[in-house]
Amino acid sequence: MQTRYTSADQWAEAKDGVIPAPYALEEGEQIIDQYLEPVIFHNVNGPDIGVTTCGVIVKDGLYFKDLDNSGELAPYKDWRLSPEQRAEDMVRHLRLDQQAGLVLNTLFNTPVVPTRAEATNAEGKLELGKIYKHHNPGEKPMPGPLPGMTVSIDDSHVLEKHIAAGVYRGDMRCEAGMVALYHNAGTQMLEYEACKGGVAIPYSLHTNPINIGYPDSLGIGAAVIGDGNTDMVYEMAQTDRKMMKAEGLNIMYGPQVDVTSDPRWPRTSGTYGERPDVTSDIAEALVKGYQDGDNGLNEGSVVLTIKHFPGDAPSENGFEPHVPIGQWRIYRTPGSMEKYHLPPFQRAFDHKVSSIMPDYSRIATDGRAVPQTYRGEVTSTEEVPSAYSKELITDLARNKMGFDGYVNSDSGITTVQIYGVENLTEPERYAKAISAGTDVIGGNTDPENIVKAVEDGLLPKADLDRASYNRLLSLFRTKRVDNPYLDPDKADQARVDNFDGAKKKAYEANQKAVVLVKNHEKLLPLAKSQKVCIVTFKGVDSGFAQMAQAMGAGLGNTDEDAALRKTLTEAFEKKGYTVVATPEEADVLYLHVWPISNGLVFNQYAMPVIEMGEIVTDERERNKSQKKTGNKVTVVTLKDVEKIKELADAIHARGGKVVGTCVVCNPWLLDKLEPYCDALTIQYTVSAVALNNALNAQVDVISGDFAPTGKLSLTMVSDPAVIAITEQEIDGVVREICASPNDVPGYDKDQYIDPAILANVKGGSYAYCDADGNYYRSGFGLNY
Structure with a gap:
């Protein structure tokens, strides 16, 4: 690689003309051979110009990025013009294959290694192949979750297909500076189009x-x-944006x-x-x-x-x-x-x-x-x-x-x-x-x-x-064309300043998200002298985590029961409660109940259910159609659900109390939980980064250290009858029709449900009615 210069300082007095690109490939070299540190030219009253293999046009003492290395200041290169003028002109300069790549994006993009240290060789230089995956012609592509998708994204998609964007999948697992380098590497490859008769488009x-x-x-x-x-x-959006x-x-x-x-x-x-x-x-x-x-x-x-x-x-x-x-x-x-x-x-x-x-x-x-x-x-x-x-x-x-x-x-x-x-x-x-x-x-x-x-x-x-x-x-x-390159040090610092700086506000938001839906005889706030036994219940983690992982939601999946109990134990003990090992020792039984939907995204084999427990239902043609196969399948949304009643009855018989928390990702039928709880809260958060915040916030509300303000964002469903399916012949085809319309939110469904159905439902509504007569309709929530 020929390095002509590494700083723009020597061109401070440049006259009108063209400054060559800082880097030029030698014979036999490829743009993917090494990571190039961009050179930045500063305009006093205009945007910075960032280049690697593009030259810089100087006119009237101003710098312009030579996006096609032609030496001509076409309108799309002139930052003094409007975005609309520049975009319209650039379209005319793009090759057809570049246009085709511009309107696509790849789906699974993550740096090869998560840290800059791992991407740096013994000589202290960054290795491009450890930032952006190199194409290996002999490597079999890894298929994605659905036919036609691939998770094997490499530099060939940028260099050969001219695809100028990808979807990052690394969550917070990668250093911010490493993500910035990945972005720079994609831009470096696309910028080289200016050396091949094309136009340099920034990577997104x-x-x-x-x-x-x-x-x-x-x-x-x-x-x-x-x-x-x-x-x-x-405030959250501003923090995340930075x-x-x-x-x-x-x-x-x-x-x-x-x-x-x-x-x-x-x-x-x-x-x-x-x-x-x-x-x-x-x-x-x-x-x-x-x-x-x-x-x-x-x-x-x-x-x-x-x-x-x-x-x-x-x-x-x-x-x-x-x-x-x-x-x-x-x-x-x-x-x-x-x-x-x-x-x-x-x-x-x-x-x-x-x-x-x-x-x-x-x-x-x-x-x-x-x-x-x-x-x-x-x-x-x-x-x-x-x-x-x-x-x-x-x-x-x-x-x-x-x-x-x-x-x-x-x-x-x-x-x-x-x-x-x-x-x-x-x-x-x-x-x-x-x-x-x-x-x-x-x-x-x-x-x-x-x-x-x-x-x-x-x-x-x-x-x-x-x-x-x-x-x-x-x-x-967004002014990304003239200098799309990023400073990885600033990226790391931005994460420290904003992520760490927002921890207090993020925690307060989790406290506000706790919804108290039941507080029989004003059990809460719970006296801190109590002995508490923590019991956790969870569904089979089959589909929800799969969806969240594929969507980049960062869900904490696999077996996390031990970590869950540890976090809850520490949270209660910090408040002054004594956490005991068995219900027999306890004054209060705390049930943390985490049902998990069978609503798989990439593997749908049965109608999603919102009942808690082991539910037998009809098997469908997997992914293909809703046609029933004639077989039955058992969906486990919550394991050992029958133990909730057993444990509650036992502690109530001894004069103890039951406090429950239900994790809500769908509006569950609560008939297997609420009747056995003296107090019940709702937890909406399961993402790994925020899970500890959510758990501690529940205990804040239970203990009285935070008076609950949250309100239900979903209406909890009262009875299977209000979402029951009946088969009806419509236009000569047998269809499955729900008792309540699929297109109406829960708070407004009652007017569209057959009154005869509601007459046989506790509380007479689509909304769940608890033992104290409260309806769990969206917008409902108690305080002390």
């Missing part, structure tokens, strides 16, 4: 939301309802602003609950916090890709659309899309959110559903996933609701979630999605299909140009 890293110690989403919803404002949400920007996590695949409506739906845990107004308020705060204001993108912004437009929660009886078994959204209720599911998106659009992700599922238009309207006009008539629907993406989101950003599909829509487009070829699917208004196809690594679609006349070049423009516009608006 997406990430799913990463918990930084705050409550999980349902807990955020609970805290916000209790607070009556979203100040905490805005860390993300420093380490190169430029785009968030989130927030998930779906409004929960079917209680069995596995993605409920990623929502903020079932209240459209609450989710809308949170969406607004997140846009302002992550995008650094509500006037669109700027240099300080993280791009938000809110999902899943127009709301994925009305799933057919809880099945999830990553696979064909869950492909349908069922709107049985007139106006439900506009009333319940679109408001959070509208609020985000009003505050100029920069990106949206359409959902995988498709709207049923047969007799199971009624047409949905927006301001009096039908929203969709085509039974295809939303990323393929011009009616939803262009007509509804852009033209009617005012969305002005880019549309990023969920991952795999041309290979897996091809519902209704099965008969199209892959190039035809790309053409249909992009022409519908989708700008970025997530998780796909086959740009050749886009090239073929254009060359064969399937995809109008103007539609690809629009998609490229929308993608580039976000890069120019």
